[in-house]
Amino acid sequence: MTAFNRLGATDLARMIREGKTTPSAVMAAHLDRIAAREAVVGAFIHLDADRAMERARAADYKPATGPLHGVPFVIKDIIDTDDMPTSWGSEIFVDRWPTENASCVQSLLDAGAIPVGKTVTTEFAFFRPGKTANPWNLSHTPGGSSSGSAAAVADYMAPLAFGSQTAASLIRPAAYCGVCAFKPTTGAFDLSGVMTLAPSLDTLGVLARDPQDLVLAHALLTGTILPAPQDFSDILRCVSLMRGPHWQHGTIEMRDVCRRAMRALSESGAETGEAAHPPVFAELTEAHKIVMGYETARSRADVYHSHRAAISDQFAQLIEDGKRVTEARYQAALATRDRAIAMIDEMFADCDALLVPSAPGEAPEGLGATGDPLFSRMWSLLQLPCVALPLGVGPRGLPLGIQLIGRKGDDRKLLSIAGWVHAMLQSA
Template identity: 70%
Template structure:
């Protein structure tokens, strides 16, 4: 049997269902990997190895009815867990113990998945980094705020991980660590038990090493059956590159990655092209900053009242600046979003997905920050689904990639396209 840690969630679930391997063997392999690599990567805020093995042994004796029976996964530490601390990346809540599981966690448990532990998040899923390092090069950031989940999945500590996004907190770490990340249409998943920062922007998501596992996790979270294999025999997807208002601010490597990816997609026979962004898109990043600050300031006033050093200066400043945003400016930002959203819907009459940068470039050196959220802010404001896909590395071996943007509410279609692309893309 090949190294079980190299297999994805779907492959592991199938092996367990067939009786080829037991959940305990799968869990033991991943815990061995964690013992080897965690001192370098630092993905975990709370590792629950004993309980994970106990659950795995219990799963050995149970029928494998759930879609994720016996499959290990990790949980971002802003998601409530009844039997583990949930500290939100903050010293204020380091000993916080929820009295119930988050809805997303409960869905995974009912599907038979087994949690390994809680992964590092930035403070309140915002700016201040935790201890996590990039598995590709420990001197570089893994991105944030879903730092630990992205690093754990990338480094074969788990096949699946929960993340979240308010600005770029899932797509950016997926890009920096070289894994797949799915940020669904806002509101697709139940956020009960997930720490809130900005009500109209907060979105639960998942990280995996293969788009098929993103679709599998989506099926579990939505309570649907096993996802079918995408079929594009009748018509291949239509994918267009949108350089967007910040294209010039991306690195040469990122711009080259996007154009190479488009050429590789064209080589499959799919319809490709380029599409210009409407002028209003140039205002979306600032609109996202306004909306995020305004909503965070009204949701997290209790933490703001504690002040520095109980909270970081960065988080204090986010709330302070948000309190200065007027209702009129907030509503104007939402109006900008709505105008752009209508224009984007028109674009999707002619394309199935947009190809855009996932980050300004490869993961920056240093651990004092988690990188620039520039290339995801506007898409998160527009509440559309997005999927980060890895596509090669730079000269130093750091991952590169791009993200696919789908129409709001058309998540199934975007997941299908991502799976199809992963099976057909060849480097150009």
């Protein structure tokens, strides 16, 4: 039998419900993996193995009433928990112990899931990395800022993890670590208890190895009914490749992965094509930087003024640059965003999802930086739902992947398409 820590959350929950295993056996498999690998991967900033096992053993004797009964999950260290510290990736707040769980954490607890620990994030979910290494090659970055969450899922320490994205903090680490990630339509998931960076961009999300786990998490976090597979049987699966304004900034291998994915989907019966990007899309990356800097400078001004000597130069520079952005320049960036949003419906007129690169290429070597967020900035600014799917490896043996983009608000449809695309690519 496959080790329990190699299975996804949906499969583990089903096995527990059917009496084929127990929460404590599932937790033991994950804790054994953590014990064997955490010293080199460094996915956790706070780990309470005894508490996790205590909860799992208690779950052994409870009826499996929740859809994630007995299933482990991990939590990015910008998300509040009432029984573990939440330090926002900063030594300044290392002793910060919230009194309440974030809404998303409580939703999974109510579903029967068991938290294992808090995962490493970059400082204030920006660019200064923590200790985490890429499980595929420990000398390479796992990406950021959901570094520990992506590494924990990729290294079979947990089947499901919370992350977040303001620029590329879900999609990029998923791509670098070879796992799936879902960034919903901005505002779809409740951010109560989640650290704020740039309010119009901040989005809670999830990482997993199996797309069906993203579907389950979406249902739990939105309070909707988990769809049965047949509910989506009539969805037109038309996927268009969008090269975008930064296509040539991706490696040859990344561009080839996108082309191979399109060929495989076409051969599997999908309707495929290419979507042109409007000229305004070339302005979105810079607009994103302006919006992110402006909003961060105001939401985190307290940290800058009270702890300037204790924050990194990278984060201080973001605040200082953001303070120099005038209101007029900020509003102009939002107007650029809105002009692009007005053209989205036309882009989706003949397709259900856009296929684009998830990152420039393989994870860069070194742990001093987290890689380039170039291929996600525009989608974060446009507030569209995105799914990262792994596909193959590059010349260094590190993961590559694709990103699917959906229409705003069509999160369930995008997740259904992503599950189908993943299945087609795995069998191609």
